[in-house]
Amino acid sequence: MADSDKVRGFRLWKRPSEKQKCRTATESEPTNQTKGKGQMRDLSKMTCIEDLRRVAKFKMPKMFYDYIDSGSWTQHTYRANTTDFAPIEFRQRVLVNMEGRSLESEMIGQKVKMPLAIAPTGFTGMAWADGEIHAARAAEKFGVPFSLSTMSICSIEDVAENTSAPFWFQLYVMRDREFMENLIKRAQDAKCSALILTADLQVLGQRHKDIKNGLSAPPKPTIMNCINLATKWEWCWNMLHTERRTFRNIVGHAKNVGDLSSLSSWTSEQFDPRLSWDDVARIKDLWGGKLIIKGIMEPEDAELAVKHGADAIVVSNHGGRQLDGAPSTIDALPDVVQAVGSQTEVWLDSGIRSGQDMLKAWAMGARGFLTGRAFLYGLGAYGEDGVRRALEIMYNEMDVTMAFTGHRNLSEVDKNILVEGTYPLPRR
Numbered sequence: 418m419a420d421s422d423k424v425r426g427f428r429l430w431k432r433p434s435e436k437q438k439c440r441t442a443t444e445s446e447p448t449n450q451t452k453g454k455g456q457m458r459d460l461s462k463m464t465c466i467e468d469l470r471r472v473a474k475f476k477m478p479k480m481f482y483d484y485i486d487s488g489s490w491t492q493h494t495y496r497a498n499t500t501d502f503a504p505i506e507f508r509q510r511v512l513v514n515m516e517g518r519s520l521e522s523e524m525i526g527q528k529v530k531m532p533l534a535i536a537p538t539g540f541t542g543m544a545w546a547d548g549e550i551h552a553a554r555a556a557e558k559f560g561v562p563f564s565l566s567t568m569s570i571c572s573i574e575d576v577a578e579n580t581s582a583p584f585w586f587q588l589y590v591m592r593d594r595e596f597m598e599n600l601i602k603r604a605q606d607a608k609c610s611a612l613i614l615t616a617d618l619q620v621l622g623q624r625h626k627d628i629k630n631g632l633s634a635p636p637k638p639t640i641m642n643c644i645n646l647a648t649k650w651e652w653c654w655n656m657l658h659t660e661r662r663t664f665r666n667i668v669g670h671a672k673n674v675g676d677l678s679s680l681s682s683w684t685s686e687q688f689d690p691r692l693s694w695d696d697v698a699r700i701k702d703l704w705g706g707k708l709i710i711k712g713i714m715e716p717e718d719a720e721l722a723v724k725h726g727a728d729a730i731v732v733s734n735h736g737g738r739q740l741d742g743a744p745s746t747i748d749a750l751p752d753v754v755q756a757v758g759s760q761t762e763v764w765l766d767s768g769i770r771s772g773q774d775m776l777k778a779w780a781m782g783a784r785g786f787l788t789g790r791a792f793l794y795g796l797g798a799y800g801e802d803g804v805r806r807a808l809e810i811m812y813n814e815m816d817v818t819m820a821f822t823g824h825r826n827l828s829e830v831d832k833n834i835l836v837e838g839t840y841p842l843p844r845r
């Protein structure tokens with residue numbers, strides 16, 4: 418990126434050549450250090466997403482860990498997203514043939530190894546250097562889709578150059594419509610196979626910690642940040658070996674954003690609070706491919722999304738990061754499935770931390786899932802290997818739970834696997 422070297426703070430850091438490509442753990446030079454690290458890492462000991470979260474917390478700079486692991490205001494919705502899965506119980510069946518199981522299914526016509534995609538998340542390249550590329554590669558190798566956020570550190574072009582499977586691009590609608598149209602064009606040029614329109618971020622939910630930590634990419638060289646970074650040697654080492662340390666979809670592409678000092682003001686000014694269903698029709702037209710609308714919580718909005726041509730909708734409260742006080746997504750799901758489940762694919766995100774959560778929501782009618790924090794914990798802990806491990810963990814949990822409920826294929830699974838009275842029902 419032409420202007421990235423103007424960003425404040427970069428001059429202190431050794432910059433690799435413009436042409437340098439992302440290096441994964443497996444591809445990096447076989448120095449003793451990387452070899453040793455590889456040998457020491459036994460990811461099979463990471464047995465649940467919580468294990469990965471703990472390691473990520475230890476390894477990541479505080480401001481970026483806090484950015485991931487928080488919700489808005491009181492964090493009520495953030496907590497409810499995970500805790501509302503717990504009371505839902507499975508019916509255990511026995512002495513059923515459990516051989517030859519598969520979680521294979523389809524999301525918007527795309528074959529997937531399990532019905533889970535990596536959610537679009539901003540700042541991902543600050544959880545781990547070149548994080549978007551590492552996560553996209555892990556997803557590609559595993560056989561699930563990857564989505565890239567508008568607010569990613571690696572650009573659309575960076576991810577396209579470093580992967581071969583088509584990925585999905587998530588669009589935030591900006592006041593600068595020329596820039597937005599250009600983003601859509603760049604996603605088309607990169608052969609992205611779907612556009613995710615995020616509908617729940619016309620204004621930004623407040624997360625206290627981000628304000629207190631002075632969140633920025635890269636971190637500002639304050640005393641507190643320097644003290645904290647001094648304990649995060651692996652993160653710093655990896656960051657020193659990439660040039661991707663700012664929002665590369667934006668810097669150098671949007672007007673008047675040459676460096677980061679103007680980016681934060683640009684972002685708060687640019688997210689468009691006037692976004693409406695009329696814009697959706699126009700965006701669908703411009704894009705011309707599969708459209709996923711994310712951030713739907715109410716059946717009325719689900720119906721409007723179908724009317725405006727959504728190929729899939731995501732029941733999502735942005736992982737509890739936007740409207741605090743909204744219900745959990747598992748609670749909102751039944752009304753949405755009842756309203757539009759037969760007309761479009763209803764997916765769900767927010768609060769999924771295990772394959773059991775996915776199976777519960779699948780039984781209730783969700784036909785796909787996005788994972789945000791679960792993959793980010795894996796990424797912050799071990800880069801690409803960690804994302805792969807997070808996917809493996811969730812796959813195994815979903816697969817084994819399906820077997821315990823007496824099924825070998827997701828197409829056979831419905832509400833009958835759940836104990837009546839333990840799962841939410843439509844409110845209407």
Ligand SMILES: Cc1cc2nc3c(=O)[nH]c(=O)nc-3n(C[C@H](O)[C@H](O)[C@H](O)COP(=O)(O)O)c2cc1C
Nearest residue numbers: 485536537538539566615735736766767768789790
């Ligand atoms: C750190 C973080 C950054 C996010 N950034 C974006 C974003 O740039 N665009 C977007 O549409 N959603 C974003 N989201 C929301 C996710 O796409 C997804 O809806 C949410 O993470 C799902 O909840 P979960 O984290 O509990 O799985 C972000 C979520 C997190 C945790």
